[in-house]
Amino acid sequence: MQMSEGMRVIEATEVPLGASSSDDTLMEFIKAGDQRAFRELVTRHLDRVYAVALRILGNRADAEDLAQDAFLRLWTARERWEPGRAQVGTWLYRVVVNRCIDLRRKSRELAVDEVPDVADDAASAVTTIHQGEMSRKLDDALTALPEQQRAAVVLFYFEDLSNAEIADVMETTVAAVESLLKRARKKLRDVMRGSEADAYHLFDA
Structure with a gap:
């Protein structure tokens, strides 16, 4: 699963980022529009965010849409991010769970055959x-x-x-x-x- 190509981000100055960087460190660079930091954060959390959405919804297409939506929301709200207020993973789970609950309330007939x-x-x-x-x-x-x-x-x-x-x-x-x-x-x-x-x-x- 990959993020949409439609998301525009800014390439920042070369800085050492990778698996050893904390989420808070990545968010500091993301706030400045760093593309590599955002990609690293997506790589780190996307699979689990998608898995939660899939388990709650039971539909692959909807789960993928909601997972991408969570990261889009994170990107658009990046400048308001305050370190220490919440963990990135917790914030992403919260967005996905709330969106899943809203979607399930709107449509009760969800497919279960695709649940892995x-x-x-x-x-x-x-x-x-x-x-x-x-x-x-x-x-x-x-x-x-x-x-x-x-x-x-x-x-x-x-x-x-x-x-x-x-x-x-x-x-x-x-x-x-x-x-x-x-x-x-x-x-x-x-x-x-x-x-x-x-x-x-x-x-x-």
């Missing part, structure tokens, strides 16, 4: 679920969850965020996140009941 299997190296409990029918059943169960519950589940199980980090992304309290996850787990357990025991117990409180 969880990557082998994903740091989450859901990676233990067997492939095939079990994965499809879980995708259906996730799609049926209310928007905010699904977002919380995706961030917790697929992105391995803590409750506090999810609360920051969703701009709510840790208690509210715990409540969302508790209700989501109950619904997922109900759907997965009668399935293989290891998948069912993944969603024990």
Whole structure:
């Protein structure tokens, strides 16, 4: 997945930028219109931002559009960026989650056939679920969850965020996140009941 060619950026003076540069350092150069810094930030975060959108929406085209939109919003708001107020990754997650929730509320009929299997190296409990029918059943169960519950589940199980980090992304309290996850787990357990025991117990409180 690549960013749109339509985005115009300014090439800045040659400076040493790369994987070792922090997000805040990159943002300082991006504020000045540095193209290479922006490309490095996109390379660093695009895959995970896209994965979150895809898991919430279940549609590749919409997920790609929303991921690109998040970076476009970051670019257009770059001059207002203040280091220390929020982590770049958290800000991007917040934009994507909010846009996904808005889109799902507008259109409830989302395709689930294109939702990919969880990557082998994903740091989450859901990676233990067997492939095939079990994965499809879980995708259906996730799609049926209310928007905010699904977002919380995706961030917790697929992105391995803590409750506090999810609360920051969703701009709510840790208690509210715990409540969302508790209700989501109950619904997922109900759907997965009668399935293989290891998948069912993944969603024990």
